[in-house]
Amino acid sequence: MRDGLGRLLGVRARLRWVHLILGGALLMPYFLLTQVGVGIAAGGVNALSSFPLSLAAYAAALPLVAATAVFGLVRPLSVTAVRVMCGVPGDRLAEGPARSWAARGRTSAWWTLHLGVGALVSGLTLAVPPMAVVLITLPFVSGLRKARLGLGWFDTQADPYVAPLLGAGLLAGLALCAAGAGALLARLAPVLLGPTTADRLAAAEERAADLAVRNRLARELHDAVGHALSAVTLQAVAARRVLDSDPAFVREALAAIEDTTRRTVGELDAVLGLLRDGDPARPDAAPAPTLAADLDGLLARTRAGGTPVTAHQDPGPARDWEALPAIASREAYRIVQEGLSNALRHGAGPVELRIRVQGREGTPHRDLEITMTNPPAAPEDRDREPRTTGGRGLRGAAERAALLGGSVEAGPHEGRWRLRAVLPLAGGDR
Template identity: 80%
Template sequence: MNRLLGARAGWRWVHLILGGALLMPYFLLAQVVVGVVAGGVNALDSAPLSLLAYALSLPLVAATALFGPVRPMSVVAVRAMCGVPGEGLADGPARSWAARVRASAWWTLHLGTGALISGMTLAVPPMAVVLIAVPVVGRLGDVRLGYGWFATDTNPYAAPLVGIGLLAGLALCAAGAGQLLARTAPVLLGPTPADRLAAAEERAADLAVRNRLARELHDAVGHALSAVTLQAAAARRMLERDPEFVREALAAIEDTTRRTVGELDAVLGLLRDGDPDRPDAAHAPTLATDLDGLLARTRAGGTTVTAHQDPGPTGDWAALPAIASREAYRIVQEGLSNALRHGAGPVDLRIRVRTGSDPGVGSDTGSDTDTDTAYRRLEVTMTNPPAAPDDDREPRTGGGRGLRGAAERAALLGGSIEAGPYGDGWRLRAVLPLTGDDR
């Protein structure tokens, strides 16, 4: 009974009636054409001509549905009225002719079926009311009840049963048609392979943005917290013995936090859709703009960092492709953060641009060449001993989120990273190709 008279059945009935209303312009146009062809008669006065006009209106419905925003409108209506799960329907306009044809078939089915149910909804209830009222008002004279089903000599008490049967039949037809549309909607309005591919690409792009934001937040904030923690600890230990060191440590903490707040605001700006002042990636720190500052802030915490820099023939980190310089800076920052959190100084950092025929990550050897076809790459190598057994720093057991993020950064440029035990300490080594275009 709920399937016939429940709320869902009622909404599906309304959905069908809306389809019948949408068919009316097509039907009126077709009945004018049929009337003219039939010799100027009114097609509405003839049941056969009305049926012919109905049949001719369906191709018009199908043709117009190929070029309009039929699928988005239909999907919204089906979700709201037919109780079809949203994941079974496609979002957005049709992206291919196959999807348009399927949407056209749905539009034709909806409007065609809706017109029949609408016609029945208009005709059956008055007929049923007349039949139910026969025992009360008599046999209605010599009128055969207006429908030719009962003669004046028919038992009047049978008419109400027929009227009730008509109403039940109408409810059954409406429920069946609504169920048909609900089952057909995922087939004709469901996602095509092109829709699934577009959705997968959108999810992949969204995931890439999320990963990028996670990397930026981890690298900027994580390094700052590690550096500030060690700088504050070093200042506390040297408070009485070396006030000048404490002053430098506090200045480094101030500079570190100020820079981190700026970077945090830049990253969060990426989350503000439609923000015209959203900072561009070009404003992120690079080897050219902040490598010396990064090293100074790390040293302010009491960690000894020995840096060997070789920018190549140009002698300037600014000559590197911007994206390589940005990602290399973050990789160096992550390596220093790991050294601050898990290791003990000194840290040996080597950054150099090399030109050679062997782009492998695992080899530190190989002759440099100066040919036009040589493979240019940026190599970052960082080594440091582990923390002492009585040190309260975290023991290093392997790469965490930061190293995974650094590996993702390198992979985006076609490079790679190695990180792990090396001799009696720990080594991080990254190779970033420099043969691509500047981005």
């Protein structure tokens, strides 16, 4: 009993009823327009004074409703109303305007159904309650029993005490009709307003683009900040150990810490600027580090932490890498930076770095090859300081290489830890 009343008069049922009445209100401009045309076609009479003509105007209004529903904003409006008032979960409804004609056709069907059924329910809502009140109060008001109420199907004087039952039945029928129509629309909403294949594809592309931006930001933050923290930590530890015995080394380490933090603040500011939509590039923002301009400084800061680094570069010093494509130079720098960070955090002993450009046999294409090796940490060191980064830096390096069509390999090799990256270059470069 309680469940039945809840379905008829509960909060959800009342909201759906209001949703239907709103549909009837939205139909009124169409109906007023078509009733003028129907009245003119019927010989200049008022269509509202004739029930058949009113039905004809109502029927003529529905095609106009269907035609106007092809506009893009109709679906977002309908989806919002259905989600709030009909209790349909948002994940079963489409987002944004209809993109295809198939989606517009489904939206048109929904709009016509909502306004058409809503107009009928609105008409009953306006007509039934006054009639029901009259029937319920009929036995108690003698004037009503003598008045001509226009109820040809019921004799008000023959048996007036049946009238309250009829009035209550009319109200129950109205509630049942409104609840049934609301439930029907709620059931059909996911079918007519649900996402189409094109909507799902567009949503997937949007999520993929958002994920790509987030991954890019994660890579930049990890590589810039993560390397800086590792380098600064090791430099500070090395300086603390020789604080009394080697003041010159301490000064060099502090200078390296100052330089590292200053550069990292600039890089962090540039990365955070990407988080602001439409934030134009600042003229004073630090440029992205490249292999040509920043490799020597990266190696110097790493050595200042007490880790020997031997660099073998082909064709020569870092300044000779200026002919590399800008994007390849930037990504190569980040990959070298990540390799040095791994060596500082998880390795032991000197690091050997080799960078060279080599051609592919039988083709004009060239590759930039980066190879970095270092002894792995001793077992007791690994047990004392377990790795907790989850390999995000190596995944980021692999993603950077994949953006250029290259690859990254990392793992044990001949008793050492090796990181090897291959970045394709354009055929005419170098």
